[in-house]
Amino acid sequence: MLKAQKVFWGWVGFCLLGAVLTGAAESWAVTETKSTKARASKASTWAEHRQAMRAVCDDLSVQVVALPSGTILWENQAHKPLVPASLTKLLTSYAALKVLGPDYRFRTEIWAECKPVQGVVSGSLWIKGYGDPFLIPERIWILAQKVRSQGIEKVLGGIYVDDSAFDPPLEHLCLDNRCDRPHNPLISATAFNNNTVSVEIVPGKAGPAAPNLRTFPPTDYVVFCQAWQAQAKNPRVGLESLGVGDDGRETFRVYGKKPGEAFLPAEYRMNIQDPQRFAALTFRRALKDAGTEVQSADAGSRPLPPQAFLVYRFESPPLSDVLYGLNRYSNNFMAEMMLRVLGFHVYGPPGSLAKGCRAVENVLVGLGIPTAEAILDSGSGLTRSTRVSAATFNAVLMAAHRDWGVGPEFLASLARSGEEGTLRKRMKACAADYTIRGKTGTLKDVVSFSGYIGNLFGTAYAVTVIMNGVAAPWKAREALDAFVTDIPRLAAAKGP
The missing domain is CATH 3.50.80.20 (D-Ala-D-Ala carboxypeptidase C, peptidase S13)
Incomplete structure (x- = not known):
């Protein structure tokens, strides 16, 4: 069954590709030429990467933490809520796993x-x-x-x-x-x-x-x-x-x-x-x-x-299998359906947008996230009124990383750099022994990413980047990808 679902979601990803490239929905297809340009970024410090990203957006919220300790390695306006686009699906997915459970049908x-x-x-x-x-x-x-x-x-x-x-x-x-x-x-x-x-x-x-x-x-x-x-x-x-x-x-x-x-x-x-x-x-x-x-x-x-x-x-199929298509291919429909089911389950029938958002917000409050840093009115991020901070997404990434009850299913749902899904042609320039798993987000003027960077030796990081006021999305993706793929080197280097 899982193999059949992977084939189906490959088909869905292909069918949605044309719609996605309009800039109104999730964008994952970046050309090899642009990826090569990202690899050639001359930024060599945290500050220089910040300058490169700020050059292509009006507002920026970033946080990088070491796992599992949660030590903050670098951040920029990490607690400022911005429009996250499809990163919102991470909050919906995590809340559904915690409340409904991976085996929910x-x-x-x-x-x-x-x-x-x-x-x-x-x-x-x-x-x-x-x-x-x-x-x-x-x-x-x-x-x-x-x-x-x-x-x-x-x-x-x-x-x-x-x-x-x-x-x-x-x-x-x-x-x-x-x-x-x-x-x-x-x-x-x-x-x-x-x-x-x-x-x-x-x-x-x-x-x-x-x-x-x-x-x-x-x-x-x-x-x-x-x-x-x-x-x-x-x-x-x-x-x-x-x-x-x-x-x-x-x-x-x-x-x-x-x-x-x-x-x-x-x-x-x-x-x-x-x-x-x-x-x-x-x-x-x-x-x-x-x-x-x-x-x-x-x-x-x-x-x-x-x-x-x-x-x-x-x-x-169980929720853990359904998440495979939701996050990897950034399916707006599935995220919104799941949000309303979550509201139905927590607050009783009928399920609704308001009930679902309240259920997700309650899960975030349980993680110690201030309500002012996660203002939700969507399960998919297909809105400009949802506002979430980079620190909020990293708190969810850290919680999932430490939770064997839902963490493996959460991680498995994410796209992988250079593989299928929204990262199929992105972030290939990371150090050879590191893998990137995460969720991308794109609206007309929003480019974002939230996910994990790790290797088999136990070194791992959680990173979230939210860029608002983007005029040229492909340039923003170049700067973002260059930053994310450089994190292992930046974390190992001394100095700011």
């Missing part, structure tokens, strides 16, 4: 309007979600198979979704003008495929001149409108939603110049506008494939009736 329930009789449900089926962020297509298929395994061969009614576990039932977070892109997530308690659909363009029977369109996951929710332009100036394919029609299906318009054979298959990922109906119609298709006939075409959002019969309770 998110659940999704299937209910029937009445108890099946001889394989037939005379009424409708309901999907009641509780914030599972990992209802990916293969697990939707498994869920349908599990319903069929309960002996249900026919459903006379329709398929409905009850999203009352979250308040409000549907939220759309959008920080830029690309609200249809997956980095601006749609949040609902029942969320199939991150409330997104992938449109695949594949060669048709007549070849690439007549491409076919299909969706992943397979669903009856989507309708296509093809508007290919033979003389299009821009060779790129465009995809846009025309909205949900009277029939409850969403139309996606595909336009631009038809891609040539060398560019097929091609894939584009979009948010959908009606998550409840999308989930209902997608599950209806999955049930049909599993051998369960749903006779009524009715589908959408409807409260679960009090007399309903529980058919099956479906559980996600």
